[in-house]
Amino acid sequence: xxxxxxxxxxxxxxxxxxxxxxxxxxxxxxxxxxxxxxxxxxxxxxxxxxxxxxxxxxxxxxxxxxxxxxxxxxxxxxxxxxxxxxxxxxxxxxxxxxxxxxxxxxxxxxxxxxxxxxxxxxxxxxxxxxxxxxxxxxxxxxxxxxxxxxxxxxxxxxxxxxxxxxxxxxxxxxxxxxxxxxxxxxxxxxxxxxxxxxxxxxxxxxxxxxxxxxxxxxxxxxxxxxxxxxxxxxxxxxxxxxxxxxxxxxxxxxxxxxxxxxxxxxxxxxxxxxxxxxxxxxxxxxx
Amino acid sequence: xxxxxxxxxxxxxxxxxxxxxxxxxxxxxxxxxxxxxxxxxxxxxxxxxxxxxxxxxxxxxxxxxxxxxxxxxxxxxxxxxxxxxxxxxxxxxxxxxxxxxxxxxxxxxxxxxxxxxxxxxxxxxxxxxxxxxxxxxxxxxxxxxxxxxxxxxxxxxxxxxxxxxxxxxxxxxxxxxxxxxxxxxxxxxxxxxxxxxxxxxxxxxxxxxxxxxxxxxxxxxxxxxxxxxxxxxxxxxxxxxxxxxxxxxxxxxxx
Amino acid sequence: xxxxxxxxxxxxxxxxxxxxxxxxxxxxxxxxxxxxxxxxxxxxxxxxxxxxxxxxxxxxxxxxxxxxxxxxxxxxxxxxxxxxxxxxxxxxxxxxxxxxxxxxxxxxxxxxxxxxxxxxxxxxxxxxxxxxxxxxxxxxxxxxxxxxxxxxxxxxxxxxxxxxxxxxxxxxxxxxxxxxxxxxxxxxxxxxxxxxxxxxxxxxxxxxxxxxxxxxxxxxxxxxxxxxxxxxxxxxxxxxxxxxxxxxxxxxxxxxxxxxxxxxxxxxxxxxxxxxxxxxxxxxxxxxxxxxxx
Numbered sequence: 052x053x054x055x056x057x058x059x060x061x062x063x064x065x066x067x068x069x070x071x072x073x074x075x076x077x078x079x080x081x082x083x084x085x086x087x088x089x090x091x092x093x094x095x096x097x098x099x100x101x102x103x104x105x106x107x108x109x110x111x112x113x114x115x116x117x118x119x120x121x122x123x124x125x126x127x128x129x130x131x132x133x134x135x136x137x138x139x140x141x142x143x144x145x146x147x148x149x150x151x152x153x154x155x156x157x158x159x160x161x162x163x164x165x166x167x168x169x170x171x172x173x174x175x176x177x178x179x180x181x182x183x184x185x186x187x188x189x190x191x192x193x194x195x196x197x198x199x200x201x202x203x204x205x206x207x208x209x210x211x212x213x214x215x216x217x218x219x220x221x222x223x224x225x226x227x228x229x230x231x232x233x234x235x236x237x238x239x240x241x242x243x244x245x246x247x248x249x250x251x252x253x254x255x256x257x258x259x260x261x262x263x264x265x266x267x268x269x270x271x272x273x274x275x276x277x278x279x280x281x282x283x284x285x286x287x288x289x290x291x292x293x294x295x296x297x298x299x300x301x302x303x304x305x306x307x308x309x310x311x312x313x314x315x316x317x318x319x320x321x322x323x324x325x326x327x328x329x330x331x332x333x334x335x336x337x338x
Numbered sequence: 339x340x341x342x343x344x345x346x347x348x349x350x351x352x353x354x355x356x357x358x359x360x361x362x363x364x365x366x367x368x369x370x371x372x373x374x375x376x377x378x379x380x381x382x383x384x385x386x387x388x389x390x391x392x393x394x395x396x397x398x399x400x401x402x403x404x405x406x407x408x409x410x411x412x413x414x415x416x417x418x419x420x421x422x423x424x425x426x427x428x429x430x431x432x433x434x435x436x437x438x439x440x441x442x443x444x445x446x447x448x449x450x451x452x453x454x455x456x457x458x459x460x461x462x463x464x465x466x467x468x469x470x471x472x473x474x475x476x477x478x479x480x481x482x483x484x485x486x487x488x489x490x491x492x493x494x495x496x497x498x499x500x501x502x503x504x505x506x507x508x509x510x511x512x513x514x515x516x517x518x519x520x521x522x523x524x525x526x527x528x529x530x531x532x533x534x535x536x537x538x539x540x541x542x543x544x545x546x547x548x549x550x551x552x553x554x555x556x557x558x559x560x561x562x563x564x565x566x567x568x569x570x571x572x573x574x575x576x577x578x579x580x581x582x583x584x585x586x587x588x589x590x591x592x593x
Numbered sequence: 594x595x596x597x598x599x600x601x602x603x604x605x606x607x608x609x610x611x612x613x614x615x616x617x618x619x620x621x622x623x624x625x626x627x628x629x630x631x632x633x634x635x636x637x638x639x640x641x642x643x644x645x646x647x648x649x650x651x652x653x654x655x656x657x658x659x660x661x662x663x664x665x666x667x668x669x670x671x672x673x674x675x676x677x678x679x680x681x682x683x684x685x686x687x688x689x690x691x692x693x694x695x696x697x698x699x700x701x702x703x704x705x706x707x708x709x710x711x712x713x714x715x716x717x718x719x720x721x722x723x724x725x726x727x728x729x730x731x732x733x734x735x736x737x738x739x740x741x742x743x744x745x746x747x748x749x750x751x752x753x754x755x756x757x758x759x760x761x762x763x764x765x766x767x768x769x770x771x772x773x774x775x776x777x778x779x780x781x782x783x784x785x786x787x788x789x790x791x792x793x794x795x796x797x798x799x800x801x802x803x804x805x806x807x808x809x810x811x812x813x814x815x816x817x818x819x820x821x822x823x824x825x826x827x828x829x830x831x832x833x834x835x836x837x838x839x840x841x842x843x844x845x846x847x848x849x850x851x852x853x854x855x856x857x858x859x860x861x862x863x864x865x866x867x868x869x870x871x872x873x874x875x876x877x878x879x880x881x882x883x884x885x886x887x
Contacts (some may be wrong), residue, residue, distance in 0.1 A: 086679060136861060142679055143625040144864045147817055150810055158850035223882040274690065274806065277683045284680060317694035320687030327680065390765060416767035424765075430758035441755040445767040447748040454749040503766050 056185050059300065060221050061264040063258070064191050066299025067198035071253035073276045073283075073291045074205065074245025081286035082222045084142065085134055088149040091273035092156030093129075093247045095252030097122045098264045099164055103188075111173055115255060126247025127240050153273055162268035168265045169338045171258035190260055195318050197256060201249055204293065208245070209288070218242060222286070271316055278323040298322065341404065343368040343538050344389070349398035349408075351384050358384040360562040364527045367505070371529065371539045373553035375546070377582055380559040382542045383425055386509055389540075390422045391415040397508065417449055421504020423496040425511040425542070431485030434477055437496060438484045439445060439467040443498035474498045474528060499534065508532065510541040515549050524551055528588070550574065558582070598725050605835035606730035607791050612815045612827040613737045614784025619813070620822035621750060622777035625682045628689035631813045632837055633781040634804025636662045636789020638696060641708040641799055651714040651794055651873025655787070663779045670778030675770050689806045696801035707800030714794050730791055734828075742824055744780070747853020753777050756823075814856050820866030829867060
């Protein structure tokens with residue numbers, strides 16, 4: 052039973068990290084209807100830049116801030132130079148562009164930082180908790196708290212601020228939002244800033260959680276998160292978060308107990324095809 | 339009275355709580371031009387989409403030539419001899435004008451697996467397609483890319499395509515909207531000549547003068563319900579219709 | 594020709610066959626597929642299994658291989674009828690990951706070791722290798738191009754073009770979206786199966802990673818680079834992206850980055866591909882050869 056709870060806690064942590072990466076993807080899909088595969092590249096860059104600043108200064112706060120700023124700029128650059136000019140084409144055109152950016156970022160990371168795995172030995176300033184014989188490590192606590200904080204912040208932004216209102220208007224219909232006096236291009240850029248900064252946090256968390264940073268760390272999340280936003284209902288942020296949590300827990304428990312022959316990476320897609328057969332609009336999707 | 343070509347009985351379509359069409363019934367007689375008119379949001383295009391199989395009705399029946407047709411998918415409706423145009427024109431953008439027409443000519447092939455392998459690039463097929471383009475006045479533009487044509491030409495291209503499919507019934511969805519005066523006159527001529535060849539026409543029209551002048555009978559929809567049906571002169575004097583078009587308030591103010 | 598050049602040329606010919614198939618699905622019918630390598634793999638694995646475990650010759654196995662690939666293509670094409678374009682893109686990625694996982698984890702498919710010892714193709718008692726095998730691939734490539742050429746001229750092809758451009762208008766002209774999309778999937782995946790069979794008998798040792806998702810991206814890049822929906826685009830794309838790694842061998846380490854930047858520039862400035870409508874190459878060709886717009 053204790054093992055089960057430990058697995059469950061790990062699963063929730065896994066799900067939290069998936070959720071942080073998937074958030075950006077769901078936000079971008081919601082507003083531009085683009086499958087932003089390169090988002091996982093931003094996440095990889097986030098981990099590297101975070102590690103770089105951490106080694107330089109020894110401060111996690113500076114590492115996180117530096118990484119978030121850099122990733123936000125990277126995200127906006129991708130939006131301005133790749134997606135925006137391609138919006139008028141059928142959706143597979145920006146998708147192919149996005150995949151190319153993703154793979155180019157992986158290659159750049161490999162060429163600059165080297166192909167080997169770097170360690171990210173940082174101690175996160177969170178307390179360790181003992182609960183009836185189960186220890187929740189400070190890293191796990193950090194993952195939980197930061198994820199909860201990010202989700203609460205995002206929920207506040209989208210629900211209670213004028214920015215959130217403008218974001219929702221833009222995601223409904225860009226020309227109409229423009230007609231209402233919203234600078235939709237600015238809103239799109241802000242969406243990329245938010246999503247990319249969150250991806251930077253996710254990258255650093257994963258780097259510390261596994262104590263590993265490597266060029267292809269974004270490869271699996273890149274495609275798995277696509278499955279997650281489909282399961283959640285394309286463009287639905289809460290749906291994506293729920294799907295991410297479910298997948299994290301399901302993966303950890305299935306690998307830990309059932310010993311299924313399929314690798315965990317295929318699991319997300321099997322779940323996705325199952326959900327699509329059952330509800331073709333996803334868990335929380337409309338239409 | 340001869341048997342109706344199209345017999346629509348208590349047709350309803352709800353989208354969630356919205357009653358887009360509510361128990362509407364009317365007949366279209368063989369060889370006539372029937373106009374479907376009404377203010378914006380009256381349910382005209384919904385009615386077209388139900389007839390052409392894009393939507394499945396919530397309730398009601400559609401008989402075509404005495405056979406049930408509701409719930410039939412769009413391509414099967416086409417194979418029964420019903421052609422349609424779209425309110426928002428839908429050309430095959432990267433194909434040429436003549437290729438657009440050829441797609442419609444293929445209707446005799448698409449249902450037979452053995453026939454779809456023959457070629458459409460034959461002299462005979464292309465000449466027939468050009469004849470159709472000549473009829474709608476687009477022959478000179480045959481090799482142009484369809485997506486680059488102005489709206490007036492696209493409306494005529496849509497009619498050319500629909501004519502090849504709808505040898506029994508033609509559904510024209512606001513084919514006059516966005517056209518200049520001369521173009522409207524030409525198109526009226528064309529529709530009359532189509533009727534001469536024995537094809538029945540059901541059209542949605544916003545321009546009242548065009549509808550009155552062209553149609554043998556009119557059916558008026560408002561808020562998803564049929565409020566009047568009759569010859570143009572009768573409709574012109576129908577109080578419900580005047581109310582629907584002018585708005586209840588102004589109508590009572592005027593009285 | 595040196596053995597080295599023959600190897601490159603043979604692989605390019607095989608890729609061109611597979612990419613022509615992808616072009617039928619993506620370019621002709623407008624259905625995005627990001628999992629084409631899965632069908633290439635299904636072709637290769639069924640050919641390998643029929644040859645090693647079934648003891649069949651390449652020629653007797655080939656119709657079965659193509660049929661199996663096309664049939665699985667038909668099954669997996671079914672989601673395309675239910676889902677919108679974005680879902681389809683992700684679904685096909687999923688298919689690729691699942692098929693790769695099956696090859697890797699099911700012992701019947703050789704697991705992580707893959708399948709080795711695949712015999713060479715025999716032709717009237719002669720073992721085809723080197724140049725002879727290249728000619729065999731070239732023969733099949735010509736057959737595939739002829740099929741594509743005829744498909745573009747056929748009513749079936751015209752129906753697919755119409756569906757690609759405007760599905761609802763096509764349906765109103767009697768074109769069944771289900772039937773013609775599935776037809777494109779069957780033809781396209783059948784060609785991938787053919788390419789897979791040739792690949793298995795050429796490389797003679799196959800493993801799951803040969804058919805992983807990045808390979809699908811490579812195939813799609815070839816179609817995009819050459820020009821989606823054109824007749825020669827896929828061949829040109831396969832030729833360029835197949836030959837580039839060899840030409841840029843000195844770049845070794847920067848090769849893949851260079852690829853991706855190239856693809857990015859291409860998609861950014863010429864999404865129609867090198868041979869697409871209104872492309873620079875097409876304009877130059879048209880100015881040299883009048884009436885070369887086909």
